[in-house]
Amino acid sequence: AQTVTQSQPEMSVQEAETVTLSCTYDTSESNYYLFWYKQPPSRQMILVIRQEAYKQQNATENRFSVNFQKAAKSFSLKISDSQLGDTAMYFCAFGGGNEKLTFGTGTRLTIIP
């Protein structure tokens, strides 16, 4: 079974700064997908970024980028030029051959004005 670990329950950073959220996972599968989802206070789950394990190039979406280290089973999320609207819970998730997402326990990120 896959496991996803987010070791930072809470983080805070000043507006406009850069912050990195950590995620590690464990799996015996070779082909899988990794996701970061955001859950703001509105409770809505929103996909931030996605990475295919077979791609060596790190995914980027505007201010959001990942550092994917397949051998280390690490998948961190970097948020550049952080904005107040980035305040949310961030969940790392693993999608493998069993067609389900396994989520980490989340990191609560607060952007300080």
Next chain:
Amino acid sequence: DTAVSQTPKYLVTQMGNDKSIKCEQNLGHDTMYWYKQDSKKFLKIMFSYNNKELIINETVPNRFSPKSPDKAHLNLHINSLELGDSAVYFCASSHWGSYNEQFFGPGTRLTVL
């Protein structure tokens, strides 16, 4: 245009009652899911359906019975509600395949008194 909708958004009920949560998606997806998010924000899959067929049943008590009348709907019926059932329940949908983004509904906050 709401992509994944759930009703109701809030549900307060007494222990022992039976209740249902409805979910509908208008994205043309063939796969739908139910997740439970507990008080610590941990998100765990309960069920998934593909083309109205049950694919995943994650050791959920049989008091929980999902029903998919068609590909666009996945309802969750809960019998004999218990205090521990209090949580936020999310419906999601996607195209079949673990690499596909799952689109989440707004969640239903269930409180059992």
